[in-house]
Amino acid sequence: MHRSWVDDEEPVRSLLKDFLVSQGYKVSCFSSALTALKFLREKNRPDVALVLSDVRMDPVNGMELLQKVRKEFPEVPVILFSGMGNQTESMDAKKMGAVHYLAKPFSLGDVKTSVESTIKKKKD
Numbered sequence: 001m002h003r004s005w006v007d008d009e010e011p012v013r014s015l016l017k018d019f020l021v022s023q024g025y026k027v028s029c030f031s032s033a034l035t036a037l038k039f040l041r042e043k044n045r046p047d048v049a050l051v052l053s054d055v056r057m058d059p060v061n062g063m064e065l066l067q068k069v070r071k072e073f074p075e076v077p078v079i080l081f082s083g084m085g086n087q088t089e090s091m092d093a094k095k096m097g098a099v100h101y102l103a104k105p106f107s108l109g110d111v112k113t114s115v116e117s118t119i120k121k122k123k124d
Helices: 010-022 033-043 062-072 087-095 108-123
Strands: 002-006 026-030 048-054 078-082 100-103
Touching: 002 010, 002 033, 010 026, 010 108, 026 033, 033 048, 033 062, 048 062, 048 108, 062 078, 062 087, 078 108, 087 100, 100 108
Parallel strands: 002 026, 002 048, 048 078, 078 100
Antiparallel strands: none
């Protein structure tokens, strides 16, 4: 099953893709929320198990991506992360349906724990 990673910063995408692939996951990376949505819509991707997205992106930010994924693909969980986040944004993201919200800088262990717990919940 795919894990889709959305981040407008190429070094972050590369690092986290390499890490998730090393953990045995198949990962598709996108530089924008619009590209990720196009991928989901074109393929009607039942094999996408999870979307991980940065919050701060243009022209569509991660919170907007979260809303669109929850509406169009309610079975696909979303994890958001941000380097500029705050407690209010974290709470808003969770109210909107994000399963986790990670504040940068986060460790690869944090990513692993969030991904594994989300996939486990999805299977249950």
